[in-house]
Amino acid sequence: MAGKTMSIDTLVVGAGQAGVAMSEHLSKIGVPHVVLERARIAEQWRTGRWDSLVANGPAWHDRFPNLEFAEVDPDGFAAKEQVADYFVEYAKRFDAPIRTGVDVKKVVRNAGRQGFTVETSDGTFEANRVVVATGPFQRPVIPAVAPKSDRFTQIHSADYRNPQQLPDGNVLVVGAGSSGVQIADELQRAGRQVYLSVGPHDRPPRAYRGRDFCWWxxxxxxxxxxxMRPGKEHVTIAVSGARGGHTVDFRRLAHQGVMLAGLTKSFDDTVVTFDADLAENIARGDENYLSLLDAADAYAARNGLTLPEEPEARVIPADPDCLINPVLELDLVKAGVTSIIWATGYAVDFGWLHVDAFDEKGKPKHQRGVSKEPGIYFLGLPWLSRRGSAFIWGVWHDAKHIADHIATQRKYLAYYDAPNPHAPTQHEARATEPQLRKVSEMDLS
Structure with missing residues (x-):
């Protein structure tokens, strides 16, 4: 349809978990729509992560309500290809109108008429509404402090695939969220000496008293x-489903052979400086971990749950030397480091969205995904409506709320387009003209 214009009621951008969920709900209520995806369905799960990645939540939890994972134990963790296949199968279940290989280049509001004009790599769409379902992992972020030297291989975690991809030598991993922790662990188990820069983090137990932390x-x-609780804006979550799932413990990683350091502060040629905050970051992570155990114990007691006791979960390993005597400065060349992996997160990229839907910092302004720009919706972002919004099951429920909002708006417009039973007929209008004229001529002072 290149060069042609297609009209559609609702256009959804992105066919990951958010776009598929949105399409299901729109299909259920009969809203004509199309989902445009620049690559394949759930492409980020296939090619946007490392080879051994698995879901961080168990299969019984990290799914949509109407389909279970095939060939994955409910308490197991689906591999990334299984997750991608799941969304492909889910979309087939209701014949989702997804068009792959179409890149959305620009969205602008129409002037003096309803809706938006959407320019794509395969023609132009006229849409009454646009749902932005591109998710939070759009643009990998490497901090400005990254060294400019070409002596090191530097990649973002989005481009990491496996240990064999990197040149021989030791590795510095910057970032201790789920990605950084799992990559550091994998590299160390593959025989690399790994230095892991650890910033503020939460680290929930993988499971406690026989129940996964997702359940708790x-x-x-x-x-x-x-x-989000104040002060938690820059706190990552260290959790892992790797090797059947386990609780992330930085002390155990250190005893395993990973060298821990504080938050990466700066680089001076080949020398990296770390903040002296490692002990504080580890302590706060422990506090988060133990607070969830306390809350779980209290809930079990309050509700009379007969779950097995697990006192060993409260045993904290001995502090490794790198925690007692933290490394504040490291000459990467002398330490044999040849690669730096930046597990430093992502930024959103809405440069193609030319609408009045953002605040002064460029962040979407919305209420539960309903943008301040009428007709624009956001879906799949962290904390869209609650903590669970960026998770597979959470995005499904957020999509339902947005679909309901769209249905309501369509009813209002249908009412506008329908004949007005209260409008006077031509005869009635003529009959009331003298009366109206008389009123207008009255002295109302």
Whole structure:
């Protein structure tokens, strides 16, 4: 359809978990729509992560309500290809109108008429509404402090695939969220000496008293928290489903052979400087871990749950030497480091969205995904409506809310387009003209 213009009620950008969920709900309520995806369905799961990646939540939890994972134990963790295949199968279940290989280049509001004009790599669309379902992992971020030297191979975690990809030598991993921790662990187990820069983090138990932490967050109401706690804006979560799932413990990683350091501060040629905050970051992670155990124990006691006791979960390993005597400066060349992996997160990229839907910092302004720009919706972003919004099951529920909003708006417009039963007929209008004229001529002072 290149060069042609297609009209559609609702256009969804992105066919990852958010776009597929959105399409299901729109299909259920009969809203004509199309989903445009620049690559394949759930492409980021296939090619945007490392080879051994698995879902960080168990299969019984990290799924949509209407389909279970095939060939994955409910308490197991689906491999990335299995997750991608899951969304492909899910989309087939309701014949989702997804068009792959189409890149959305520009969205602008129409002047003096309803809707938006959407320019794509395969023609132009006229849409009454646009749902931005591109997710939070759009642009890998490497901090400005990264060294300019070409002596090191530097890649973002988005481009890391496996240990064999890197040149021989030791590795510095910057960032201790789920990605950084899992990559550092994998590299160390492959025989590399790994230095891991650890910033502020939360580290929930993988499981406690026979229940995964996803279950505990559910019964404790934590998934439904509507706002992030103050001071947690830059705190990552260290959790892993690798090797069947395990609790991330930085002390154990250090005893295993990973050299821990604080937050990466600066580079001077080949020398990296770390903040003296490693002990504080580890302590706060422990505090987060133990607080969830406390909350779980209290919930179990309050509700009379007969779950097995697990006192060993509270045993904290001895501090490794790198925690007692933290490294504040490291000459990477002398340490044999040849590669730096930046597990430093992502930024969103809405440069193609030319609408009044953002604040002064470029962040979307919305209420539960309903943008301040009428007709624009956001889906799949962290904390869109609550803590669970960026997770597979959470995005499904957010999509339902947006679909309901779209349905309501369509009803209002249908009412506008329908004949007005209260409008006077031509005869009635003529009959009331003298009366109206008489009123207008009255002295109302």
């Amino acid at each position: 967050l559910g019964v404790l109401g934590e998934w439904d928290a509507e706002v």
